[in-house]
Amino acid sequence: MKNIKITWLVLVITFSLLLTGIHIDPASASFSESGVITLASISEGARVAHAKELLGAGYFGSEVEKTAGKRSLNELIYKRLESKLSLQWKGRARSIASAVILESSRYNFDPVFVLAVIQTESKFNPLTVGQHGEIGLMQIKPETAKWIAHKFNISWKDEKDLKNPEMNIKIGSAYLSYLREKFDTKPKKYVSAYNMGPKALRRILSQNLNPTEYNSLVMKHYAHFYSSLTAQTVPTKTLL
Secondary structure, eight states, rough: OHHHHHHHHHHHHHHHHHTTTTTOOOGGGGEEETSSSSOOOOHHHHHHHHHHHHHHHGGGHHHHHHHBTTTTTTHHHHHHHHHHOOOGGGHHHHHHHHHHHHHHHTTTTTHHHHHHHHHHHHOOOOTBBOTTTTTTTTTBBHHHHHHHHHHTTOOOGGGGGGSHHHHHHHHHHHHHHHHHHTTTOOOOHHHHHHHOOOHHHHHHHHHOOOOHHHHHHHHHHHHHHHHHHHHHSSEEEEOO
């Protein structure tokens, strides 16, 4: 009976959200008994490994290292993300935070890195459209999204899906994972490729040039997010 009540509550909430034009990907969210979306757990090993990949020797003694083993990091990420969203989207903050965490775990990313990319690309505006047709939080072109969705077996209808924050994060994270593999897990390369495209990056690299501007901006946001996370007052518990 208890499970029936919970299922019924989830259905009511989901239907209510659909009536208001809000779609939440069931794979990105689970619900507590009170109907509140439960945040996904962070894959701590993957987060730390990716942070070391991004920072190299700079990881040790950094604000990032200070968060190692903190149980409540997912709550801190949610609160930080909620503070960045406009009023229109704050009601989706837990679902969007869960999407960031889940997709980061899927592809072994630090979720704070994904937040840094979102900050750089759209400043957390899910409806942003770029000058070259990029759409949504992670500023993805529809043709790229369609190709990535097919390659990673992600459900895809049309470019309207990119204005759905959870779907945008799912496709953007998959694209980052693709680029990470193509550029041998070299952060400066795959982060730059996300901005300019892999072909353009290879052309620049062949000319012995090393683009750094976009990567530097993403990493600046990455460091800033960690500084703000460690300054937040949510109690933290160390993992056993």
